[in-house]
Amino acid sequence: MGSGDFLGSTVRDLALANALHRRGYRVTVYWMMEANEDMVDPGVQQRVLCHGTRYHFAQPSGLLDRVVGSLLFMLPQRLRVRVVQGSAGYVERLLGNLIGSLYGRPGGDRALARRLRDFLAQDQVSHVLMSFASLGPLAMQAKRMGGHDFDYLLTFQGDEQFAALAARRNLLEPYRQLLNEAVRASAWPAIVVSRDYVERIVDELAVARSALAVVYNGVALPAGGVRHSFASLQLVFPGLSPHFPIVTYVGRQDVEKGIDLLLYAVRLLGGRDLAIQLVLCGSTAKGTAYRNVVADLAEHLGLRIFHAGSVSIKVRDSLYAHSHCVVYPSVNREPFGLVVAEAMAHGAPALVPDYGGIGEVVRDGDKMGGLTFKAWDSGDLARQLERLLVDRQLHRQLVSNTRALAARFSVDNMTDQVLGHVGIDEPAPAMARAGAR
Template sequence: MRVLVVHNHYSSAQPSGENRVVEEEVGLLRAAGHRVGLFERRSDDIAGRSLLGKVAVPLLVPWNPAVRTELAARLRADRPDVVHVHNVFPLLSPAVLAACADAGVPVVATLHNYTQVCPPGTLHREGRECTACVGRSVPLPAVRHGCYRDSRPATVPLAVGLAVNRRRWWSGVDRFFCISAAQRDVLVRSGMPAGRLVVKHNFVPDPGVRREGDGEHLLFLGRLAEAKGVRLLMAAWDALAADGGLGVPLVVAGAGPLEPEVTAWAAGRDDVRYAGLYGPEECRKAVARSVAVVAPSLARETFGLVVAEAMAAGVPAVAASHGGFAELVEDGVTGLLHRPGEVASLAECLRRIAAGPDANREMGRAARRRYERGFGPAVGLARLEKEYRSVIAGRSGGGGAPPSVGESTGSPRVRPRGRDGGSR
């Protein structure tokens, strides 16, 4: 198949799981013999723009007419069978959908977060879950609270884009890929067209290294932000330390706004090590040396790459029992689930995962088996190819195989649309 992938890469200053997923998916498709082109922008390029160019960026978030023109020319030249849209913020905009509609090319879109119903895409505000904008055609609560970067002016372009392009998204995409059933449930309740929403979990490459023995440390690997449960983890670890500790250290790896706080907290302690930002190889080694990976996110994660990566290395996880984590971790079998936001619950799970080496090893083996069944490259490729073929056949009138209900999907077949569906 000829596939054109559309993606705005997030800033390289912060590690992005979404960037990685896109790059690995492109590599997977190319290795399978598909012809994959890229239509992309990079947020890093904003820094090199003139002052006027930087000022204009927020104006392009809801609609970038130059992108529509450029992509239309690319579609005429490449004639792809399907366009796969990932992130369009801030430099691409939903104008990419108009270009695809003009060309009559079927479109699939992976929803990596909740930006279809929540301007910052997190369903999280001030340390707790927030659904104030879910189901609203105009997300005014997000503007009122300045949900994106704690700034009302920064939130306005996102809110405007969501409001004015709502119908375009919902009519201009043949199939949406949700990366967990939990995410799909939220989006269906918000009013998104259930018949176009299927579940296609992210895949994780085999790391090539697995845990040997019982592990050396507990590991937090991710963005150092309130929503990721960093302060919750610090409070639970302090409670455990006051009660004698666990006998294994905690390694915290990552970067983010709480880095100074984490650095100060870890300084001078024997039971905590702040490792800074790991590279890919360091990440794989650190995961494989873990007693468990800890994912105490306060926000409802749509998937949870770090948990899937732990499973691939035969390592159990301790994770919050909501969002995508609840689908990845089978409590007591492939890891432990704690009550979201509760210090005592997280501390007890950490104690349990570290105190029973025999049970821990069995959880690790079960985690690896679950990875092989549901999250390896072969599974990811098969699901992706199936959905591509279905939307291509549906648009061409070939009928297309209906999405099957189960782990990879969760909706009836999408009806074909006309070539002008969704055009402006």
Template sequence: MHILVVHNRYSSAQPSGENRVVDEEVGLLRAAGHRVDLFERRSDDIAARSLLGKVAVPLLVPWNPGVRTELAARLRAERPDVVHVHNVFPLLSPAVLAACADAGVPVVASLHNYTQICPPGTLHRDGRQCTDCVGSTASLPAVRHGCYRGSRLATVPLAVSLSVNRRRWWSGVERFFCITEAQRDILVRSGMPAERLTVKHNFVPDPGVVREGPGEQVLFLGRLTEAKGVRLLMAAWDELAADGGAGVPLVLAGAGPLEPEVTAWAAGRDDVRYAGLLDPEECRRAVARSVAVVAPSMTLETFGLVVAEAMAAGVPAVAAGHGGYVELVEEGVTGLLHEPGDAASLASRLRRITTDPAGNREMGTAARRRYEQGFGPAVGLKRLEEGYRSAIAGRAGGGNSAPPSENEEAGSARNTRAGGNGGRR
């Protein structure tokens, strides 16, 4: 097949699991003999824009007419079999869907988060789960609370885009790839068309290294934010240390706004080490040296790459018992689940997984087996190809519904302009 991948790459200043998924899927498809081309924008490029260009970026979030024209021309010239959309924020916008409709090319879209029903895509606010905008057509709660980067002004373009483009997404995409059943269930309950939502787990490349021996550390690998459970983990580890410790150190690897707090907390301790930001090879080695990988996220993670990567290395995980983690971690078989947001529960699971070598070894073996059955490259390729063929067949057969009419598009553009100006005010 000839596939055109559409993606707005996240800033290189913060490592992105989504960027990695896109790159790995492109490599997988090309290795299988498919032709894969890219239509991309990079958030890094915003810094090089003029002052006026930077000011204009929020206005392009709901609708970028230049992208529609450019992409439609390319689609007509190259005629790919299918377009695979990943992230369109902030420089591409849902105008990519109109371009595909203009050229008559079927679209599949990967839902890496919850941006279809929540402006920042997290379903999380003020340290708790939040569904205030789910089912709302205006997403006003998100604006009122400043859910994106703590800013009402920054949240407006996202809320406007979600409101005016909702029908365009739901009618213009033949197949949505959800990452887990848990994510799909939430999206279906929110009103998204169930017949277009299919589960395609992220695949993880075989790391080429599997844990040997019992391991030498507990590893947290991810962004250092409260949403990822970093403060919860620190509290749980302190509780564990006060009760005799785990017998192995906790290693935290990553970067983020809590880095100064983590650095200060780890300073002078023998049972904690902050490793900073690791490159991919260092990450693979760190995972393979671990007794367990810990993923205490406070949010409803759609998948959990670090858990799948641990499974690939034959390492069990201790993860929050909600969201996609429940689908990846089979309690007591491939790892352990703790009560979300509960430091005592997390401490007890960490104690159990570090003090039972035989049980840990069995869970690691089962985790590797689960990876081979559900999250390896061969499975990932099969599900991608099935999704593409289904979308192509759906469009050839007339699809499930027609794309918006020209009048609807004009109305959407008017709404977008009004929303953009409102955001500037």
């Protein structure tokens, strides 16, 4: 799923794809709805399984998919994403129609399942990783069609959003039933990205705990000795100073991310002689309405913020490296915390809610790479943020732990665990390097 709402999962899956390719396995990436082709290593084959236009209407449209979608893909990817994200609710509409097609129609989206089966046969794919377990019925249907032998592995990462879309269409029970059928038909237990998320999937989607296994997401660890230019930040955020602490939010600017809580917390700290520079940046898939609310709210609260949309990886990494701390104030029960792991890898401690799988990222036993605050509580968020700004000894201790804690979530560790999970415990054999997938 190329961008926007599920960008974090795209980053995770492409990190895995690139790592497998570098180890000598042949890898093919199949895109649905949108593509981020420049995130894929040279030599990795890419195909578009379907364009977003396929789900413009409630009924899947092959004509809109193949003709209109192909024409739209001739436009630059950045332009496509900007136009779609600028249309409030459009991505949710596409995703809702996708879920309706897979779970609300007899036979699902049979034409797309056939196309997937044909691609897999043409590319001689033996192992398929579905980015979201909610897409499992597509793989299950393609496998049951016959004509090509393959096994599929499902991943739960953000599937609660698909469940919410199913619920809005009165499809939650069919969604649960068919999802569980797809999980049972897989050759392996489904991967889940945190221990807390296992409990959520068991409770909310009635998946058997024995059908789930935890494999944490992986992030690219920065190379040693790399210096991040502050000047590159000033080009994006004019007026940003290296002489005062930077408090940063990086992530989707959508309502469930709780950026307003962070604004309230910073306002509560007003008058305490804390020179905070607040930086907010990230994409959106639900239109710019919430991002505009953030800007308006900051103005009403009398806060100066450094505000941008999506930024380059270079700018993002520089921001992590120069931040006093990174705050992720989500009001959602986050499955993981990719941004938090990335920030700690660059030495920035994190402040996260005590709710969801995100707390597992900043803690390993007694060792902490950040602090937690009471979920949804802007007052406690303000208190913990003040501790990070005032208690220099605490801040130094957290900084000293960050990189070691982040190293647990390296791409290599994730890749090793995924390979072990599907029963491949050895390096890529000569046959794999020669052409097996």
